[in-house]
Amino acid sequence: MYNxxxxxxxxxxxxxxxxxxxxxxxxxxLYVNGVMLFTLMSKPVFQETTRYILFGHxxxxxxxxxxxxxxxxxxxxxxxxxxxxxxxxISCSAGIIAIISPFNLAxxxxxxxxxxCFPLRHTQIATCRRTHVAIAVMWVLGSLNSLIxxxxxxxxESTPFTLQIFCSTLPGGAIYIELNIAFTTLNFVTVGVIxxxxxxxxLVTARSVSSDKTSASKAHKTVLLHLIQLGLCLSSxxxxxxxxxxxxxxxxVVGLHIQYVLFLGLxxxxxxxxxxxxxxxxxxxxxxxxxxxxxxxxxxxxxxxIVS
Numbered sequence: 001m002y003n004x005x006x007x008x009x010x011x012x013x014x015x016x017x018x019x020x021x022x023x024x025x026x027x028x029x030l031y032v033n034g035v036m037l038f039t040l041m042s043k044p045v046f047q048e049t050t051r052y053i054l055f056g057h058x059x060x061x062x063x064x065x066x067x068x069x070x071x072x073x074x075x076x077x078x079x080x081x082x083x084x085x086x087x088x089x090i091s092c093s094a095g096i097i098a099i100i101s102p103f104n105l106a107x108x109x110x111x112x113x114x115x116x117c118f119p120l121r122h123t124q125i126a127t128c129r130r131t132h133v134a135i136a137v138m139w140v141l142g143s144l145n146s147l148i149x150x151x152x153x154x155x156x157e158s159t160p161f162t163l164q165i166f167c168s169t170l171p172g173g174a175i176y177i178e179l180n181i182a183f184t185t186l187n188f189v190t191v192g193v194i195x196x197x198x199x200x201x202x203l204v205t206a207r208s209v210s211s212d213k214t215s216a217s218k219a220h221k222t223v224l225l226h227l228i229q230l231g232l233c234l235s236s237x238x239x240x241x242x243x244x245x246x247x248x249x250x251x252x253v254v255g256l257h258i259q260y261v262l263f264l265g266l267x268x269x270x271x272x273x274x275x276x277x278x279x280x281x282x283x284x285x286x287x288x289x290x291x292x293x294x295x296x297x298x299x300x301x302x303x304x305x306i307v308s
Contacts, residue, residue, distance in 0.1 A: 022077075025264065026070045029272040032293075033063045036279055039289045050126040051115075052285070054108045055278065057135050061100040062271045068094045069267050075167045087167040088153055092146035095180070099145070099187055101271070102233050103138040105226045106194040112219045113198040117205050145183035152179070188234055195230060199223040225278060232270035 037059050039046075046052040072094055075082075111131075115122045152175055202220040280286050 022070065022073060022260070022263070025268060025272075026066055029066055029268065030063055032272070032276060033059050033066070035293050036275065036289055037063070039285065039292050042288065042292070046285075048128060050111050050128065050131045051108065053128065053131045054104060054111060054135075055275070055285075058101060058104045058108070058278075059275050061097060061104060062275055064097045065094075065101065065271050066268065068097055069263075069271075072167070073263055073267075080167065082167055085153075088150065090167060092149060095146045095149070096139070096142045098236065099142040099184075100138055102188060102191045102230055103142060104135075105229055105233075106191040107134050107138070109195045109198040109223045109226045112223055113201055116202050116219045141187075145179060149179060188230070191230060192227075195223060195227045199227060222278075222281070225281070229278070232273065235270055236267045 037056060040052055040056040040059070041047065046056070068090075072090070075090075111126050114125050118125065156175070199220060202223055206217050206220050279289060
């Protein structure tokens with residue numbers, strides 16, 4: 001009785017505090033990502049270079065993921081009820097957005113692989129048109145899991161579409177959990193294999209070439225960063241598993257606090273840190289980003305020179 005009452009009090013009085021603590025870092029991260037996107041759009045050369053197009057898409061998808069994660073978390077905390085098919089649309093959209101970043105990292109690694117291992121053909125292979133096609137393919141592949149979930153929901157579920165439910169739990173949730181685990185495992189294994197392969201290939205090239213060792217060495221460090229980013233993205237998939245274990249084995253009051261910490265540590269921070277670290281490693285982008293981030297104070301923007 002005490003535990004139940006304590007959890008209820010925490011929901012009533014701790015909810016506004018947690019909502020503010022949740023919104024503040026999310027809004028800060030979205031602002032930083034917004035400045036980075038503005039920086040990429042400020043110079044035409046960024047919009048005509050493959051790796052910056054992919055980086056901009058990574059920022060865009062991670063910003064969408066931050067926004068959707070914040071919405072889903074607030075729905076779970078407030079225990080807001082909604083019509084089941086509306087919840088399905090929101091959940092499927094969140095699932096699509098979550099898987100785009102790993103796909104983007106794989107394509108970015110392939111782009112660096114072509115640039116170092118096939119430098120003479122890089123401009124012919126990594127064109128802007130093919131980059132945009134690759135981005136479209138990412139969204140199609142990322143939508144497969146959600147489309148199957150929608151098909152299962154429409155054909156199998158016997159509950160009416162107008163049923164009021166908590167958006168954190170859909171009817172027949174076990175089916176969706178199994179589908180999500182299968183697709184998540186397949187996607188992350190595929191992306192991991194691609195990134196590891198490109199890392200090894202670039203590392204071998206960096207040790208064998210007699211010239212331009214600096215670019216090759218920088219490229220294999222970049223792909224290694226992509227592998228770390230993939231690990232950060234993978235950590236977000238552990239949230240639901242750990243959260244379920246907490247609800248089963250821990251006091252509800254303590255579980256609410258741990259859930260909030262896990263939300264920030266496993267979902268919010270990884271999606272913010274990875275593009276920020278990647279962007280600040282690029283000297284050309286870093287200089288212009290600092291100029292706009294400080295509201296155009298300080299040194300003026302120098303002419304942009306892209307180095308492959």
